[in-house]
Amino acid sequence: MTITAADIAAMDAADPLAKFRDEFVIRDGLIYLDGNSLGVLPKRTIARMNTTINEEWAQGLITSWVGADWVNAPTRIGDKIARLLGAEPGEIIAGESTSINIFKALTAALSLQEGRKVLLTETGNFPTDNYMMQGLARFSGGSLECREVAPEDVLDALDEDVAVLLLTQVHYKTSRIRDMAEVTAKAHAKGVLTVWDLSHSSGAIEVDLNGAEADFAVGCGYKFLNGGPGAPGFLFAAKRHHDAQPVLSGWFGHAAPFDFDGEFKPASGIDRFQCGTPPVLGLAALEEGVDIMLEADMAKVRAKSVQLTELFVTLMEERCGEFGFEFICPRDPAQRGSQVAFAHPHAYEMMQALKARDVVGDFRAPNIMRFGVTPLYLAFADIAEAVERLRAICVNAEWDREEYRTKAAVT
Incomplete structure (x- = not known):
């Protein structure tokens, strides 16, 4: 059945999340489909940054570490992120980049796995995940091995030599969702600890870290959490692993950082996973994006995401089916994250032409057009118009x- 303009209008009229669009800075005419790379600016972030810069920094200066509670921002925001991801207070710390947090999570897991030497992941994972594993293996001088296997072979590769399994829950190209509970259970059956990359999960799909008995997880703040370019990431460590020893033992991970002790003594709980001085400006911006997500119901966010991506796929089939696009994501929306992606021989050129028409997605080598679907600020009419503009580019x-x-x- 062909989708009509009336159908689209009815979808938008029934949207329970439509009010959130006014929370964001979106200029007229722009259809922004790249929130899986960089989220849109929340309007309240502008006021928050003005306060943080002009009052807390300019006026309070060093006293704002206590007076404006800068010092507790990593744990305060971490506890807020925990509410989105099925974790408990004291299990997530916000700060530093996803890459650094991957390194910390891997080394913490390794500290609990004496006698095991293999770091396992899949080929085609987001490169920084694999790079961190490769770097650790090289630095170990041969005592560690980075093993990369085809995605379909990951579970069969779990054995008594594997210390840690690192996987991305929602794949950055195909949008395929891994079953976190199933994979974690099979890893645990072999004595393997898990590290989950939630960069395309947090704020996009419902996540239950403790329900899945996950060990460690990381994610970024600048995609669906709308924390701004280069926003701090986060690290989850289940409470049962709070005796782990991450290698990056920076001063904010010390039990008493302002004692200036010459010997490192790890803090208790999640604080031991801190490293350097918290990035206050980035954390302030991130907190506003997280607060907006907490005001939305993640079940409604996920439901709208499924509706938006289904609409996108259906309209692409109806309106652009003759132009050689190959849908590379799972067709079952339950197995697909909050993005759609299409392969095309001229994917890069088409994406540039789309940007010239004020539709912003992104390109992933070698031939992928990727479109992030962000339910808080996208309307169903945006999806329909984006497909029409793409059709015009092709015609x-x-x-x-x-x-x-x-x-x-x-790109």
């Missing part, structure tokens, strides 16, 4: 221009 061959063929530094 008129607008993508076939020299200026669209030169790859930019960021």
Whole structure:
């Protein structure tokens, strides 16, 4: 059945999350489908940053570590993120980048796995995850092995030599969702600890870390949490693992950092997973994005995400089916995160032509057009209009221009 304009209007009229669009800065005419790379600016973040800079920093200066509670921002925001991800207070710390947090989680898990030497992941994972494993293996001088197997072979590769399994729950290209509970249970049956990358999960799908008995997890703050470019990430460590020893033993992970003891003594609980001085400005911006997510119902967010992605796929089939797009995500929405992706021989050029028409998605090598679907600020009409603009680009061959063929530094 063909989807009509009346159908789209009815979907938007019934949207329980429509009010959240006014929380964000979105200029007229823009259809932003890249929230899985960088979320849109929340309006309240502007006021928060003004306060943090002009009052807390400019006026309070060093006293704001206590007076404005800067010192507790990593745990305060971590506890808020925990509410989104099925974790308990004191199990998530906010701060530092996803890559650094992956390193900390891997080394913490290794400290609990004496006698095991294999770091296991899948080929085609987001590169920084695998790079961290590879770097650890090289630095170990041969005592550790980074083992990468095909996605479908991961569970069969679990054995008594594997110390840690690192997987991304929602794949950054295909949007495939891994069953966290099932994979974790099978890893535990072999004595393997898990580290989950939630970069495309947090704020996008419902997550239950403790329900799945996950060991460690990491994620970023600048995608669906709308924390801003380069926003701090976060690290989850189940309470049963709070005696682990992450290698990056920075001063904020010390039991008493302001005693300035010459010998490192790890803090108790999640604080031992801190490292350097908290990035206050980034944390302030992140907190506003997290607060907005907490005001929304994640079940409603997920339900709308499924509706939006289903609409996108259906309209692509109806309106652009003859132009050679290959849908590379799972067709079952229950197995798909909050994005859709299509392979095409001219994916890069088409994405540049789309941006010229004020539709922003992104390109992932070698031939993937990726569209993030962010339910808090996208309407169903946005999806329909984006597909129409893509159809016009194909019909008129607008993508076939020299200026669209030169790859930019960021794709």
